[in-house]
Amino acid sequence: MTGWDVTPSGVDFVTSLVGDAIEEIDKAxxxxxxxxxxxxxxxxxxxxxxxxxxxxxxxxxxxxxxxxRTARDVMFLSARAAKSANGAREATAYYVVGNLEMASDTQHKALAAPKIDLPGDKRGGDHK
Structure with missing residues (x-):
């Protein structure tokens, strides 16, 4: 990684907006x-x-x-947003304490698709 330029307060602000959006998605x-x-x-x-x-x-x-047929996709919306926001928060916390390797690893892990488990679903938790 060549360089980081993170504003922790900006990350906190944006991820709080994402949290608000997730609440609305969950209601829907x-x-x-x-x-x-x-x-x-x-x-x-x-x-x-x-x-x-x-x-x-x-x-x-x-x-x-x-x-x-669409339940998995609908559930994926809030799960994806939550995983991304949580990954951003965790990576920023590592950045703040100076651990750029863990920040990078956390950021990379947050990119993976979340697993969605539906009751009675035989396809497994992968989003497909």
Missing amino acids: VKSYGTNAKSAADSAGSISGPVCGAVPTGPVGAALALFVD
Whole structure:
């Protein structure tokens, strides 16, 4: 590394903004599943009168499939932002105490994609 020019207060300011954004993303992620389920329930079905639970219609099935296939990507958004912000904070802390090697190593590790583990997901934690 040829040189570092880090302003710790600037890093703190920017990572706090990222933290605020992550909170908003987390709120959106929580409402994502609820809103998709509500939309699927409201979409109705192509059946006549039924006794008991109404069968899922094609729109509801498509929404469920969409949510299932995009859940990992949605979760990845806040996990990526958090890993980057935490890596920046940790690397800056090493920079402040003069350990540029650990700062560089920490910065490099923060670049790796976070692992996302979803319940019942057989693909594993890698983001793909």
